Amino acid sequence: QVQLVESGGGLVQAGGSLRLSCAASGGTFSTYVMGWFRQPPGKDREFVAGFRRSITTISDSYADSVKGRFTISRDNAKNTMYLQMNNLKPEDTAVYYCVATKKAWPRPSPQEYAYWGQGTQVTVSA
Numbered sequence: 001q002v003q004l005v006e007s008g009g010g011l012v013q014a015g016g017s018l019r020l021s022c023a024a025s026g027g028t029f030s031t032y033v034m035g036w037f038r039q040p041p042g043k044d045r046e047f048v049a050g051f052r053r054s055i056t057t058i059s060d061s062y063a064d065s066v067k068g069r070f071t072i073s074r075d076n077a078k079n080t081m082y083l084q085m086n087n088l089k090p091e092d093t094a095v096y097y098c099v100a101t102k103k104a105w106p107r108p109s110p111q112e113y114a115y116w117g118q119g120t121q122v123t124v125s126a
Contacts, residue, residue: 002027002115004098009120012088016124020083022098022117029079033101036072036083037110038094039119045097047108049083054105061108066092088124095119 008020022034035050049062049072060072069088074081081098099113106112 002029002032002100004100004115004117006096006098006117006120009096009122011123011125013125014089016088017084017086018088018122020085020096020098020120020122022081022083024079024081024100030076031102032115033103033106034072034074034081035099035101035106035108035113036081037097037099037113038092038122039097040091040094045110048096050099050106050108052105063108085122088122090124090126092122093124094122096122 002024003026005023006020008018012018033051033053036048037045038048039045047063048066049070052059069086071084097119098117100115101113103112
C-alpha cells in the first residue's frame, strides 16, 4: 500500500505563498486518486483540493475557501503531488494532510480516503 510524506510547510506572512509536496512510495502512484485535507486548530479536518478520475479525463476540485488561490498538481514520473498556495490568509493556518484513495470519484470527505500522510504545519501570520 502507498505511504505518503508531506513537506514544505512553515510560517509565512499573510499574502505570501507556500508550495507543499507529497511524496508517495510503496504503491503504483498513478493508480491512486490524490488530494489534500487540512485541520485548523480546534476544528475538524476539511477538504482542500483533490483530483477525480472519469473514464476519459482527470479533473481537480477545490473547497470554495481556497478556489482561485490554491492549485493542486501531480507529477507521476516523480511520484509526487503538490499544492501551490498563494495569497495565504491567517484562516489557512492548519495542519495539511496528503491523502490517497483507490476511489475514482471520491466525495470531499475524510472517510473517502484510506491513506493519509503525517501532516505538515502551515502557519499564516497576520
